[in-house]
Amino acid sequence: MRVPFQLCAAALLIAMSPRGSADDVIISPDVVYGHKLGLAMTCDAFTPQEDANGAAVLFMVSGGWYSGWSPPEQSQHMFRPLTDKGFTVFAVRHGSSPRFTITEAVADVRRSVRFIRANAERFKIDPDRIGVFGMSAGGHLSLMLGTASDDGIAESKDPIEHISDRVNAVVAYVAPTDLRVMAKDAPDRLAAYGGFPALEIDQQAAEVDSPLLHVSPDDPPTLLLAGVKDELVPIFHSRNIQAAFQKANVTSDLIEFENAGHGFGGEDARKATEAMVDWFVTHLSK
Template sequence: MIDLTQTIPLWDGAAPHAAQGREEEMPHLIPFIQPGSDSAVIVCPGGGYGFLADHEGAPIAELLNRAGISAFVLKYRVAPHQQPAPLSDGQRAIRHVRAHADQYGIDPSKIAVLGFSAGGHLTAMLGTAYDPGQPDHEDPVERASSRPDRIILCYPVITMGHYGHAGSRENLLGADASEALITAYSAEKQVKADAPPAFLWHTSEDGLVPAENSLRFALALAEHGIPYELHVFEKGSHGLGLADDMPAVRVWADLCLTWLKNQGW
C-alpha cells in the first residue's frame, strides 16, 4: 500500500540520468488526494529548470482539491541535471499515477498535467513525447502509458528557439546545445495527431516568457486538429501563479476548472 501522508519517490533506486555527484537526489510526488475524486492533475511548478517555485505547487493542488479533484505536486530534477532528466521524471510520474490508479481511486484515463513557465514546458513536452508503455517490463510502472489525458499550460516556455527563455534553455540543454536538440525540445514542433486537448493562458505583458510561446503551441495544436482553449490577458507580469492580487487575471483558475469539469474531471 502507498502511504498517502508521505512523499512518493518515483524510483526505488537511483533515478536514471542522474547528474554526477547528485545521484542521491530523488524526484518525487507529493499527494493531495481528494476523497471521492476519480480524476487527478499532476502539478509541475516553474523555475527556469533551476529551482521549483513554491507558489506554483501546493497552492495549486489545494485549489484543485477544493474543486473536488485529486492532485500531485511533482518535484522534478532541475540544474545541474539536464535533459532528459526532467522529462523522464514527468513521464515516470504519469506512469506511477496510472499504474496505481486503483489505490488512489482514480480513473486511469483521467490524468492531467498542469505546469507553469518551465514546468509548462515540461508539461507541453509530456503532451508530445509519450509512449504506450512496455507490456513485458519487469517494473509494473513502466508498463503504463506516459501520455497525459489533458494538459494545462500556464505562461509556458514552449520553444527553445526565438521567443524562448534563454535561462531555461541553458539549464535544460546546456550552453552549447545543437540545433537538433533545440528542435527536439521545442514543443510546438513536436505536436502529434493524437496529442491531448489543452488549456493555455498567458499575459501579453509577459516580458520574460512572451505570449508567442502559448500562441505558437496553440497554432500547432490547431494544425493537428487538437482541441484547445486559449486565454491571453492584457495585463500581468510573468510568474503570477494564482494571481490573487490581480482580479482581471485570477479568473484563469475558474476558467481552467470549468474547462476541466467539461472534460469530465
Template sequence: MKKILFVLLFVSQGIIAQSYSVDTSYTVKSTYAKLIKKYPFIKIAGANKGINDSKIENVVYYKNANRTLHLDAFFNKGKKRNPGIIMIHGGGWRSGSKDQMQILAQEITAKGYSCFAIEYRLSLEAKYPQGIYDVKNAIKFIKDNAKKFNIDPDKIAVLGCSSGGQMAALIGTTNEDIAFEDAHYKSKSSSRVQAIIDVDGILAFKHPESAEGEMAAFWLGGTYDENPENWKQASALNHTSKNTPPILFINSSFDRFHAGRDDMIAILNQNKIYNEVKTIQNSPHSFWFFQPWFDETVVYTTQFLDRIFK
C-alpha cells in the same frame, strides 16, 4: 543566489544522505519582493480545503542508490474516482520546488480533482531530458496507485507553470514516445495524459518570439549553436500532431512566455483538437502565486478540466 550543497532525506528505512546542488533563488517570497513595488495591490494566494480532501506529502515515487524523488498528493476521499492533475513547478529548469504548487493544488482539489505536485531533478543536478523522465515516471506511479489516490487513471491532465509549462506541453505532445521514456523505470502503466494546461510556458526554444538564453542553454546542454538537436527536441511545437490532447494556454501579458503558441494552435485547429487561450491582462510572469490573478487562474483551469473530463 543561494545554494544548498548537501541534503538529508528521511524515509521509512532510515536516513539517506544525498548530495546535490539546489538553487533556492526562485520562491514565492522572492518573487513577491520583486513585484510588490510595481503591483502594490497583490497578495500571496491562499486556498480553501474541501471537507473530504486529504493531503499526503513527500510520497516517494522514485528511488535508486543515489536519489529519491517525491510528490505531494491532494485528493478527495469520497467514493467517486476523480481526474488526476499532474503539477510541475517553474523556476527556469534550475530553481523552484514542488511546495510552490501546493496552494494551487489544494484549491483545484476542492473543485473535485486530485492533484499531484511533483519533485523533479533540476539543471544543477541533471540535464535535459532527465526532468522529463522524472515527471513521466511520476505519472506512471500515480496511475499504478490510482486506487490509493482515488483517481481515474484514464483522466489525467498535466499542468505546469513557466518552465514547468514548457515541460507540461512537451510531456503531453510526446505521449508514449519511447524517446521520452525512462527505460529503467518499470511500471504496468503508461505516461499518457488526456489534457495539457500550459501556464506561461514556451512552446519553442528557437523561434522568432522566443528570448531563451542562458537558463535554457544550461538545461539543454549547450547553446543552440552547440546543441541544436536538444533545442529542437525539447520544443513541444515540433511534436504537435493529430495525437496531441486538448490544451489550455493561460498567459501573462508578456508575449515571450508563449513563444510558438500560435503556430501550435494552427496545427491543433488543422487537426480539430480542442484548445483555449486565456490571457490575464496587465499581469506579470508568476501571476499564479498571487491574488487577484490566482482566482482567475483557478477558474480558467477548472472550467477547462470540467469541459474535458466532466
C-alpha cells in the same frame, strides 16, 4: 530568478482559494515514484476526504527547470481550487537544474505519470482521467506530456515503463514551446536566458524537447494561458503552438491576458485559475 516564479505561482492559485480546514484533505508526503543515482524521486499527494471525483491532476513543481522541495502543508492551499472540486492533486518534483538537464526532467515527469497510473487503485483515481498543469518551465513539461508521450515501452525491463505516460488534459501557463529560440546558439536569443543553466543547449539538442515540434492529432485537450507583455517567454510561444493545435484538430484554447507579463496577479490570476479548474472539470469528468 526562481524565487519570483514560485511566489507568482503561489499567488496565482491562492487568488481563488477559499479558506477552509486542512483536515478536509489527506496529504501523502514524499511518495516515491522512482530512483535516480541512488536517490528517490518524489511527489506529494493531496486527496479530498469528501466528494472526490476520481480524477487526478499533476502539478509540475518547476521554474527555470529548477525543482525544489517544501513542506506539503505549506503548499496545500495552492491546490485548494482543485481539491475543493474533488480532484486528487500530485505535486511532482523532477531532477533539478543545474545538475540535471531538461531532457532528464522530461523523463522524470513521464515516469511520474506511469507510476501514478500504475497505482491508480492505491490512490483511488481513474487511470484514464489524469490531467497536468504547470507554469513557465512547469508549463513546458506539461506540454511535453501532452504532445510527446507514449503508450509504454514494451521492451523495458522496468514494469513501470510498460505503462502509458499519456495524460488526458493539459493546462500550460506562460509556457516555452520552442526551445530552439532559447538555445545558446539561437541568433536572437534573449540575454535573460543566459541565467538558466538548463538552456545551455544548442538548437539541435533543443528540438527533442520542443512541444511545438511534437503536436499531433492525438494530443489531449490543451488550454494555454499567456501574458501579452511577457518579456521572458514571449506570447508567440503560445500563439504558435495554438496554431499547430488548430491545424492538427486538437481541442485547445488560448487565453491571452493583455496587461500581464510572465505571471498573473489580481483579477488576471483569478480568471486564470478559474479557467484552469473549469478546463479540468470539463475534460476530466467521468
